[in-house]
Amino acid sequence: MWGDILGIETIGIHDNFFELGGDSIISIQMIARAKKFGLHLTPRLIFKHQTIAEIAVHAGATTPVDAEQGRVVGDVPLTPIQHWFFEKELPAFDHFNQAELLATDALDPDVLRLALADLIEHHDALRLRCESGEDGWRQYLDESVDTGILDVHDLSDVSDSDLGAVSLGIAEETQQGLDLAKGPLMRCALLELGAARGQRLLIAVHHLAVDGVSWRILLEDLGSCYEQRAVGGAPRLPAKTTSFRAWAERLRGFATSDAADAEFAYWAEAKPGGRVPRDRDGRNDLGSASTVAVALTPEETRALLRDVPRAFNTRINDALLTALAHALRDWTGDDETLIGLEGHGREDLFPDVDVSRTVGWFTSVFPVALRLAPGAEPLASLDSVKEQLGRIPNNGVGYGILRYLGAPEVASVLGEQPVPEVNFNYLGQFARDLPGIGQYAPANEPKGHSISPDGMRWNVLDVTAAVEGDTFGVYIGYSAALHDRQTVERLGDGMINHLRGLIAGSAEGRADSRTTPGIPLTDVGDTDMAAILKRFSI
Structure with missing residues (x-):
């Protein structure tokens, strides 16, 4: 199962899931696939026990969850x-x-x-x-x-x-x-x-x-x-x-819970301004939208997914956001930047809820202020970015719950904060072949407009990253009415070059002097585990 999903032929029972290139989206696929064999896994279980040997000890038979099997209306x-x-x-x-x-x-x-x-x-x-x-x-x-x-x-x-x-x-x-x-x-x-x-x-x-x-x-x-x-x-x-309807109902209940209230202080913290420089003042509409694409080589991609997490005890988003924050600083000169993050949103909030095979729009969108030490290089910033991401409660899902489902006074405070102009989304890894149906068509073949071209763009820069086949790519959406293509290309090249710096650092074996050792999780209780899971981001 690991081999199929991770695309690796030979896997040992003591190999680490995240060091093999696993991420939170893949963990959801793993949970769904395990259900076919009657095994009950959770994101918490995969995070705490990261090898096949340990998961095999702790995985149980499928436990009851709130899941209607008939047609839900x-x-x-x-x-x-x-x-x-x-x-x-x-x-x-x-x-x-x-x-x-x-x-x-x-x-x-x-x-x-x-x-x-x-x-x-x-x-x-x-x-x-x-x-x-x-x-x-x-x-x-x-x-x-x-x-x-x-x-x-x-x-x-x-x-x-x-x-x-x-x-x-x-x-x-x-x-x-x-x-x-x-x-x-x-x-x-x-x-x-x-x-x-x-x-x-x-x-x-x-x-x-x-x-x-x-x-x-x-x-x-x-x-x-x-x-x-x-x-x-x-x-x-x-x-x-669990049905999409049941999930929506549970979120509405969570919005008034003590757990949601406990998150408010984090989300209400002061944020830096979210504006990025423009080449010109124009209309940020979909009709002026364009995209710049940059990529790593297949060899660099393998190193990013496996060597960097192993060397620095990090997750993929730690490296990607470190590189993006540095590329933005190279452009703006600011050590602080406000980024809108997208997560898969299928967080482990309720013990009797499982949405690993539920279709719907679960995405969470939330603002994150990243602060770099003045003059710091990406290798030196990696730990800091990791710690800042680790402070995010429940991987960010609570922001939208408080902002749109919470009490009016709570929603008002969050609604008055600066709005990020840069949005980032890591989509995970995609295999080219689709068993039983075919494979993804080449990206240059026409799919038409997925969104009406008459509307407005909501972000100034949309940064999307994904691994397609054996290649990691970054795609930056922008408006030609606001930015020259060369400006956006420099940002994309800067992010890729900073990722290459992290890859080179992992090859040179600098992890011990740059990062904090991993924490043994065998004796961590549920309360501490909940705190650790705050940084389980995509």
């Missing part, structure tokens, strides 16, 4: 990230999607339709409906399973020179075909390109129903359902975990 409270979404002034709330384009071969459209219906039946969030009324937005889970969500297009006679434009037109139509009030929240297009070019499958899902972790679940289940339907069988998917 009815009203669903808005989650913090959904409140964040609906407070935006969007020109088209229906057109705010996430989409994946897959390279497939010889998929049968009729079998694919059955498999897609299986997904909507099993994953309740795909049946969400949202309505705007006098009291604001309301959402509920509908009873019906959407049909007619797959369109098949025969493009076998379209020339190579025209294929891009034709495919883009289909993608735009597909992405614009979602309806929050009436459904569907998922639409697909299967492009038949001819024997020599294969197929492309575009899947667009409204963001209210999906996030990065959800895509891993959906694509794995789609492949499984398709394979079973192709041989005439009825799909058998793993048992449901």
Whole structure:
């Protein structure tokens, strides 16, 4: 199981999960995969016992959790990230999607339709409906399973020179075909390109129903359902975990708990200004959006994922945010910077809740002030950044709960703080192949606009990092109305170069003189463990 998910052929039972390149998103995949074998794991367990040998001693049989196995219907409270979404002034709330384009071969459209219906039946969030009324937005889970969500297009006679434009037109139509009030929240297009070019499958899902972790679940289940339907069988998917509705209800209760109140002092701390320099004053709209991409080599990627955590006793986000903070300081000259962090949001808040296989939008978004010592190099800053991230309660999920579900006086204080203009999100690791369905299509092939191009961008710089196959990449979204491309390229190159400095430091064996030794966890009690888990970030 570890080998499959981490992409490593040979793993010893005493190898450390995080030193092998594991992260919190992968731990959720691990928990979901273990359920298929009747094993009950938790993020807390994986963090405390980081080797197969120790996990095997402490892992138990699956324990009861709050998880309805039938079709879940009815009203669903808005989650913090959904409140964040609906407070935006969007020109088209229906057109705010996430989409994946897959390279497939010889998929049968009729079998694919059955498999897609299986997904909507099993994953309740795909049946969400949202309505705007006098009291604001309301959402509920509908009873019906959407049909007619797959369109098949025969493009076998379209020339190579025209294929891009034709495919883009289909993608735009597909992405614009979602309806929050009436459904569907998922639409697909299967492009038949001819024997020599294969197929492309575009899947667009409204963001209210999906996030990065959800895509891993959906694509794995789609492949499984398709394979079973192709041989005439009825799909058998793993048992449901806690429903999105139950999770939303529990968050609403958590907002008024003592645990949430205890976080308020941290989130109310004074923050530095969040403004970054501009090359010009323009309109930060989606029509002016562009992206710069930079990357490490496969060898450097392996070192970042495995050597740096082993040498410095850190997690991947410690290194990435150290490099980003230094690149921002190189540009702005400021030792303090305010960054908006995104987390997967599926935190271990409730002992009877498991959302490892639940589809929905769980993302947490929260501000973090990073402070670098004047003149410090990245190697010297790594410990400090690690400690600052370690102070974040519950990996940041509490900020949105307090900001959008908490008492008005609490929400008011948080709402008046500076807003970060730089947003950072580490998406984790992605394998190219998708068993049972195909593989991810090349990134340069058209998927259409996932968000209406008529709207405004909410951040000045969107920094996204991910490992795709064997390559770590950083993608910086910006507005050409605010910044020259060369400015953003310098920021991206600076982050990559600072990461290379950390990689070089790990190779030189400087860990003992630069970092604090790891703390033995065998005798740590639940209270101390809860404090340690504050730094379990993606």
